[in-house]
Amino acid sequence: MSETATEVRNETAPRFPMDRNPRCPFAPPEGTKTLRESNPVSRVEIWDGSKPWLVTGHAEQKTLLADPRISVDESLPGFPHWNEGMAANVSMRPKSVFNSDGAQHSHFRRMMTKAFTFKRVNALRPFVQQTTDELIDAILAGPKPADLVSALALPLPSIVISQMLGVPYESHGFFQENSVKSVDRYATPDENMQAFAAMFMFMHELVEKKMKEPDDDVLSDFAARARDGEIDVAEAAQMGLGMLIAGHETSANMIALGTLALLEHPDQLAILREADDESVVGDAVEEMMRYLGIIHNGQRRIALEDIEISGQTIRAGEGVIMELGASNWDPAAFPEPEKLDLQRSARHHTGFGFGPHQCIGQQLARVELQIVYTSIFERMPNIAVARPIDEIEFKSDRLAYGVYALPVTW
Ligand code: HEM
Numbered sequence: 001m002s003e004t005a006t007e008v009r010n011e012t013a014p015r016f017p018m019d020r021n022p023r024c025p026f027a028p029p030e031g032t033k034t035l036r037e038s039n040p041v042s043r044v045e046i047w048d049g050s051k052p053w054l055v056t057g058h059a060e061q062k063t064l065l066a067d068p069r070i071s072v073d074e075s076l077p078g079f080p081h082w083n084e085g086m087a088a089n090v091s092m093r094p095k096s097v098f099n100s101d102g103a104q105h106s107h108f109r110r111m112m113t114k115a116f117t118f119k120r121v122n123a124l125r126p127f128v129q130q131t132t133d134e135l136i137d138a139i140l141a142g143p144k145p146a147d148l149v150s151a152l153a154l155p156l157p158s159i160v161i162s163q164m165l166g167v168p169y170e171s172h173g174f175f176q177e178n179s180v181k182s183v184d185r186y187a188t189p190d191e192n193m194q195a196f197a198a199m200f201m202f203m204h205e206l207v208e209k210k211m212k213e214p215d216d217d218v219l220s221d222f223a224a225r226a227r228d229g230e231i232d233v234a235e236a237a238q239m240g241l242g243m244l245i246a247g248h249e250t251s252a253n254m255i256a257l258g259t260l261a262l263l264e265h266p267d268q269l270a271i272l273r274e275a276d277d278e279s280v281v282g283d284a285v286e287e288m289m290r291y292l293g294i295i296h297n298g299q300r301r302i303a304l305e306d307i308e309i310s311g312q313t314i315r316a317g318e319g320v321i322m323e324l325g326a327s328n329w330d331p332a333a334f335p336e337p338e339k340l341d342l343q344r345s346a347r348h349h350t351g352f353g354f355g356p357h358q359c360i361g362q363q364l365a366r367v368e369l370q371i372v373y374t375s376i377f378e379r380m381p382n383i384a385v386a387r388p389i390d391e392i393e394f395k396s397d398r399l400a401y402g403v404y405a406l407p408v409t410w
Contacts, residue, residue, distance in 0.1 A: 293324060
């Protein structure tokens, strides 16, 4: 099917992002299901009036995410940015793993993956367990109800990623506040830019410091590469910043939303509580990753060449958005997707993306989630949400979906 630019402009298309049904807070928006059923590769309209393709089918997404004709180069005209701020500030963002393709992407990615090998991440297990235990001790010693988000879900991944990177944890308040603003779906371009600039300057100074006084951490490794001329200081700072932002907000939302989902599904929680085998916990975490579409803004891409898929022609220069939550609820890949089933085999989910840009921190996230879900229910056997679920506020406006607060008793 071929369309002229004018036909595309005039064609009506559903708005994206779409709203979730407040009565089904764990389900992806109903509209993404409707699109997947009519055509898993369909046009939507985004904030600037442009009409990129939205990919909602699991098979179609995997095909396109692995296709070298699909690019993350956000500087190309036609790239479907999240919002006006991301579009306006595109020239401020140095090249990094997030916005480069091919050999350049592999070059950046190799520098980052060193810190996340299976062996290195497994070696972090005792530290993650100890940090989790200390945070839970503090909850148990404090007043009821406690907010699980601020007392555990957010500090745990923040402490872990700060320690890995070598960023002082004392700066976590500054980073949490600004990282939210820098990627907020509804922030103004100015707010996006100021937040990004503040964090970038902080990281830039820290890289310069570590070039002179290296420690045994990931940022010192990036700083050494900058000192040796392999990358420049701005690129080192951008990689560190990317890891810091990607590494805490995501896991934090999985911890809090996941705990709520498990409490809402007592039969499934029983499977986790009774698990005496690591593989049961491992499978449970994969299913939680499938079930909870916390990355819900769509992964943004642009086509470099014409691509035929699902009876459609994506033209070179057209935007493409991958809706991961919709693909993880595609019945062709996961029968009865609306059922949380911790014993299903869900390892082919796309919760960590797919293809060359698949999540670098996924092993770390798995370790955090395996430890934290197990520890919460072991140490707080009578944990319960202190409010009815319809009084819990969900983060529909944020880059990562989750809950703002989760008051619990035990
Ligand atoms: C449950 C927690 C997490 C989730 C759900 C998650 C999800 C994702 C997804 C969906 C992508 C693919 C982006 C795309 O294709 O456009 C991604 C990429 C990435 N993630 Fe994660 N992530 C998590 C934790 C982490 C952690 C702990 C780190 C640690 C630093 C991290 C670092 C990264 C990086 C650097 C990339 C970019 C990779 C590339 O472009 O090559 N993530 N993540």
